[in-house]
Each structure stands twice: as C-alpha cells, then as structure tokens.
Amino acid sequence: MKSIVVLISGRGSNMTAIAQALRDERWPARIACVVADRPGAAGLARAREQGIDTDVVDFRAFDSRAGFEAALASAIDRHAPDLVVLAGFLRILGDAFVDRYAHRMLNIHPSLLPAFPGLHTHRRALEAGVAVHGATVHLVGRELDMGPIVAQAALAVRPDDDEDRLAARVLALEHRLYPAAVRWFVEGRLALQDARVVLSEPRPGETRCLWGG
Ligand code: GAR
Numbered sequence: 001m002k003s004i005v006v007l008i009s010g011r012g013s014n015m016t017a018i019a020q021a022l023r024d025e026r027w028p029a030r031i032a033c034v035v036a037d038r039p040g041a042a043g044l045a046r047a048r049e050q051g052i053d054t055d056v057v058d059f060r061a062f063d064s065r066a067g068f069e070a071a072l073a074s075a076i077d078r079h080a081p082d083l084v085v086l087a088g089f090l091r092i093l094g095d096a097f098v099d100r101y102a103h104r105m106l107n108i109h110p111s112l113l114p115a116f117p118g119l120h121t122h123r124r125a126l127e128a129g130v131a132v133h134g135a136t137v138h139l140v141g142r143e144l145d146m147g148p149i150v151a152q153a154a155l156a157v158r159p160d161d162d163e164d165r166l167a168a169r170v171l172a173l174e175h176r177l178y179p180a181a182v183r184w185f186v187e188g189r190l191a192l193q194d195a196r197v198v199l200s201e202p203r204p205g206e207t208r209c210l211w212g213g
Pocket residue numbers: 008009010011012013014015043087088089090108109110118135145171174
C-alpha cells in the first residue's frame with residue numbers, strides 16, 4: 001500500500017478527482033493527508049468529507065520561505081509518503097525542498113509545458129493565439145513548473161473561447177489526466193530514462209497523451 005500526501009492551496013478539485021479514482025479503481029494506495037498552505041483552502045473541507053485527514057501549514061505564520069518549507073516538510077514526513085502530489089499548490093518551492101522529494105513529487109500545470117509556466121496560463125494561451133492548449137503532469141524539478149513530463153492532455157482552442165470557458169474545459173481534462181498519472185506512479189510504472197519519463201507496460205488505450213474536446 002503506497003502512501004500519498006496531497007498539497008493544496010485552493011478548491012482541491014484535482015485532489016478530489018484523485019481520491020475518487022483511488023477509491024473507485026481500488027489502487028494499492030491511500031491518501032494519508034491533505035495539507036494546505038492556508039486555513040481557508042476550500043479543498044480542506046472536501047477532503048474531510050471524504051474521510052481524509054487534513055493539516056494546515058499557514059505560510060503567513062512564517063517570515064522566511066526556509067522556515068515555512070521546514071514546517072511543511074515535517075508535516076509531510078510525518079506520513080512517510082511514497083509520493084507527494086501538488087494539486088493546485090501555489091507556492092514557489094526552494095531547491096532544498098524540491099531535492100528532498102526528488103523523483104517522488106508530481107505537479108499538474110494548466111498548460112502544455114514548456115509553454116506558459118507560471119500564472120494566467122489560459123489568458124496567455126489565448127493572447128498568443130495558440131490552436132492547441134491543455135495541461136501537463138510532471139515530476140517537480142527545481143525550475144518553476146518544469147521537470148520531466150509524465151503526461152499531457154490537449155484540446156483544440158475554439159474561436160469563441162474566453163479565459164473561463166477554456167479554463168473549464170482544461171480543468172475537466174485535468175481531472176482525467178492527473179488520476180491516471182498518479183496511478184501509474186503508484187503502480188511503479190514510471191521510470192526516468194535520460195531525464196525523460198517512460199511508461200512501462202501500457203495497457204490498451206493507455207497513453208501519455210490524452211485528447212479532449
Ligand atoms: C489547476 O488548474 C491546476 O492545474 C493549477 O491550479 C488549479 C488548481 O485547481 N495549478 C497551477 O497553476 C500550478 N502552477 P484545484 O484546486 O481545483 O485542483
């Protein structure tokens with residue numbers, strides 16, 4: 001049984017999608033704790049509703065990033081997780097923290113990386129006039145929103161898309177993409193070859209590239 005700690009800052013819809021898939025598909029894993037960086041994160045209540053333990057390490061209580069990250073690491077390590085899942089965790093992480101969880105920390109980002117790291121990805125994608133947009137799950141590296149790509153979900157941008165419509169369609173894809181990628185990790189089917197991710201023993205229909213509408 002693998003142990004997962006999920007870090008959130010907000011509504012936690014990706015965390016919920018992962019928790020549901022884990023239950024429905026009976027993965028050999030459990031979410032040991034959902035940890036938020038602020039007490040007002042709406043996802044905390046959603047986790048509790050599903051019977052998942054929660055914890056808060058409030059970033060406002062610390063005057064340095066190092067202090068916050070040390071407290072966060074001890075809240076995580078208490079559960080000795082095999083995997084740390086960043087699910088809308090909106091803090092920039094220092095090198096020591098990233099290195100501590102090297103090869104066992106995943107993130108989801110709402111763009112087709114390496115395009116549009118950082119904030120306001122949907123607005124920037126529309127402004128750039130891209131025809132294809134989406135989301136990426138990756139192993140967390142030292143550079144913001146970067147690291148070996150595990151899987152990507154893509155969709156065609158529609159002429160009448162605005163930021164909200166595009167965000168909603170990408171989010172629906174995220175809810176399919178992230179559980180699949182976490183499941184592969186839990187099943188031990190992800191490996192790094194030359195700093196690139198390889199999925200072993202793909203089953204029929206399983207692909208690192210998901211297409212949506
Ligand atoms: C998601 O769209 C996720 O991709 C994004 O935050 C949202 C969290 O939603 N993450 C980032 O922008 C990371 N750079 P959720 O709390 O409902 O899962």
